[in-house]
Amino acid sequence: MKYCFGVDIGGTTVKMGLLEENGTIVDKWEIATDTSEEGKSILPNVAASIAKKTEEHQIAKEEIVGVGVGVPAPVTADGVVNGSANLGWKYKEVKRELEELTGLKAEIGNDANVAALGEMWKGGGAGEKNMIMVTLGTGVGGGVIIDGKMLVGQNGAGGEIGHLCVNYEETDRCGCGNRGCLEQYASATGIVRLAKQKLGQEMRPTILNKEDVTAKDVFDAVKAGDEVAKEIAVTFGRYLGYGLANLAAVADPAVFVIGGGVSKAGEVLIPYIREPYMERAFFADKKVKFVLAELGNDAGICGAAKLVLDA
Numbered sequence: 568m569k570y571c572f573g574v575d576i577g578g579t580t581v582k583m584g585l586l587e588e589n590g591t592i593v594d595k596w597e598i599a600t601d602t603s604e605e606g607k608s609i610l611p612n613v614a615a616s617i618a619k620k621t622e623e624h625q626i627a628k629e630e631i632v633g634v635g636v637g638v639p640a641p642v643t644a645d646g647v648v649n650g651s652a653n654l655g656w657k658y659k660e661v662k663r664e665l666e667e668l669t670g671l672k673a674e675i676g677n678d679a680n681v682a683a684l685g686e687m688w689k690g691g692g693a694g695e696k697n698m699i700m701v702t703l704g705t706g707v708g709g710g711v712i713i714d715g716k717m718l719v720g721q722n723g724a725g726g727e728i729g730h731l732c733v734n735y736e737e738t739d740r741c742g743c744g745n746r747g748c749l750e751q752y753a754s755a756t757g758i759v760r761l762a763k764q765k766l767g768q769e770m771r772p773t774i775l776n777k778e779d780v781t782a783k784d785v786f787d788a789v790k791a792g793d794e795v796a797k798e799i800a801v802t803f804g805r806y807l808g809y810g811l812a813n814l815a816a817v818a819d820p821a822v823f824v825i826g827g828g829v830s831k832a833g834e835v836l837i838p839y840i841r842e843p844y845m846e847r848a849f850f851a852d853k854k855v856k857f858v859l860a861e862l863g864n865d866a867g868i869c870g871a872a873k874l875v876l877d878a
Contacts, residue, residue, distance in 0.1 A: 571632040571875050572617050572671075575678060575867025576600065578639060578653035581613060584868035585620055588632060588876055590689050594620060595868060606655035614668035633672030633878070634665060635871030637681030641723030646675040648723075674875040678867055680717040680726050682826065682860075683710020685870030690861040691824040699820045700860065701728065701811070703829035706742070707750040707757075711818050717874075718818075729754065733810045752806040755829050758782040762799050769795055786832035800839045808843030815844075815852035826860030834859065 568587060575582040577600060584595040598616050601608040617634060638661065640651035646662025665673040676684070683692075683700035692698040696715045702708035707729030711718040718725035729750035730743050737747035751757050762785050766777035773795035774788050785803075788796030811823060825836060837857050845853060862869055 568630065569632050570626055570630055571872045572620075572634040573868035573870070573872035573875075574613055574634060574636040575681070575864075575871060576609065576613070576636060576638045576654065577678075578602065581609070581616075582864060582868055583613070583616060583620075584865070584872065585624060585626075586869070586872045590869060590872070592865065592868070594624065595865070596620075600654065602653075602655045604655075605657060606651075606659075609654060609656075610661065610664050610668055614665065617669055617671075628670065631671055633674065633875040634669060635681070635873065635875035636661065636665065636673060636675045637678035637867045637871045637874075638675060639678050641727075642675050642677050642719070643723045644719055646673070648675075672875065672878065674871075674878045676717055676719070676871070676874050677710075677723060677726065679708030680710040680719070681870035681874060682708075682862075682866035683712050683726070683824070683870065684717055684873045685862055685866040685868070686710075686824045686826065686860050687712050687715070687870075688873045689869050690866060691826075691858040692822050695821040697818070697820050698822045698824060699728070699811070699814060699818060700824040700826060701807070702827035702860075703753060703755065703825065704827035705755055707754045708827070711814075711820075713818060715877075728810070728814060731810050731813065733806045749806060749810045753803055753810070753829075755782040755827075758785055758799070758803050758829065761802050762796075765795065765799050765802075771795055782829050783832070786829075786835055789832075790835055804836075804839030805843045808840045808845075809847050811840070812844050812847035812849070812852070815855060816849045819852060820855055822856040822858060824858055824860050826866065830859050 573584040580597045585593045639653045648659045661675045700710040709726045709728030711726045732747045734747035741748035762780045
């Protein structure tokens with residue numbers, strides 16, 4: 568039996584897993600992300616945790632294929648990160664450092680791309696080789712998988728779908744500095760922004776409260792039949808659906824997997840995205856499936872493991 572480690576480094580915690588090469592999770596755990604001193608302890612802490620688990624499970628080093636890692640930053644094809652605000656890293660040769668620390672082969676990828684790989688392998692995209700994962704959280708992340716491989720790009724920024732421009736008239740700036748990014752309308756914070764704009768001029772009764780509305784509130788209200796909430800959802804869906812139609816014209820996916828915190832609203836989301844998508848999609852891209860992500864917090868560790876198994 569061969570094993571591998573999957574590591575999903577977040578700004579607060581590092582999710583870690585020991586997996587068999589068929590994808591069965593043997594053990595999973597978390598350690599704190601120590602971002603002090605430009606995150607210099609993050610990789611040593613990961614290596615120490617891997618060594619401890621290897622000993623705990625009495626696994627010989629030759630039985631371990633390697634370590635796969637997802638990080639919240641663009642990652643070059645040779646495993647270099649040129650800055651990650653969430654981790655405090657500036658220039659970091661993550662692959663080289665981790666291989667030196669562990670004595671194991673390491674493969675590194677952007678966390679959203681890696682999560683997409685996990686969903687393709689063991690989740691909502693299982694059985695498909697061409698898919699796009701859309702992660703609707705605080706921001707909008709994405710992972711583009713073509714022929715079973717992550718789209719990385721020259722600078723490691725492939726799949727940054729949250730920064731597609733979907734509104735050329737927007738005057739407010741996105742966190743990235745540009746204007747009109749998909750993230751401004753389809754993330755949890757973007758949905759709140761749309762809701763507050765709508766509620767600021769809305770005279771009809773609604774169960775939504777402008778002062779403390781959340782994305783969850785909007786979709787709970789949609790489920791309750793609230794007309795104002797439904798109109799907010801239509802606006803959200805139009806931006807996202809049209810954006811995905813543009814993406815499909817380039818990547819031609821078999822499936823869109825919708826994940827992230829907003830996806831916890833469930834199946835109610837899908838028609839709001841699919842209908843505007845179908846309005847604008849190129850005819851050859853209309854057979855695409857829309858599904859919800861299935862792996863939750865395990866997507867990152869599964870995808871990281873797949874990354875090193877495929878290397």
